[in-house]
Amino acid sequence: MTTTEPQPGRTVAEVVTDTVAALDGQRGALLPILHAIQETLGCVPREAVPVLAERLNLSRADVHGVISFYHDFRSEPAGRTTVKICRAEACQAVGSSRLVDHVRDRYGMELGETRSDGALTVDQVFCLGNCALGPTVQVGERLHGRVDAAKLTTLIDSALAS
Ligand code: FES
Incomplete structure (x- = not known):
């Protein structure tokens, strides 16, 4: 622990x-x-x-x-980069669960987890106010719309490289 x-x-x-x-x-x-x-x-x-x-x-x-x-409270500190995948209805309807699967498959991470090196936390969130442009993902403080698996890979990899 x-x-x-x-x-x-x-x-x-x-x-x-x-x-x-x-x-x-x-x-x-x-x-x-x-x-x-x-x-x-x-x-x-x-x-x-x-x-x-x-x-x-x-x-x-x-x-x-x-x-x-409340999903915002964490029992352990978040990683240096936090990626939040919206799982509210509008984003679910356009494929946000595929992004969750992608994070699991490519990065071996479940929602709520922080990588052991402290570089990345992946969380779920329920509506980021960007419903018309879903699936929406927040990386750090920045929102990204119409995110597919390829775009999510680019976002995460560039956050990890910075
Ligand atoms: S449902 Fe995802 S931003 Fe609103």
Whole structure:
């Protein structure tokens, strides 16, 4: 299991405790707290769950349930390049599942995985607002439309080469 490195001099528990102290007054504080922790640490590490549960007076199952419901939260840091394949209805209708198969066949990666060298993470996403030009893929911060297997290979290979 990969352990998330907290910022120098701060443990995961300290980051979580400080974040809860800063945001706990908000209504529905768990979501903004989770986002803030991910912003700080690059993920919401598993060891954050019991600390959050205790500080927010929730069960561990409650906290874990929210983290696993929202696809944006990661338990381990993402790779240097993140490729998100849209799997919402409009993109599915024009072949986004073929892109998932292509990533599995060519790169040996399943959705949600990060390569062992930390170079690449492949994730799914549900609508990137580019439905008319699907299948849509986001590489880093950039959206790409009408992506087929060949274009996806080009996008991933050039991201890996940079
Ligand atoms: S369904 Fe894929 S961008 Fe909207």
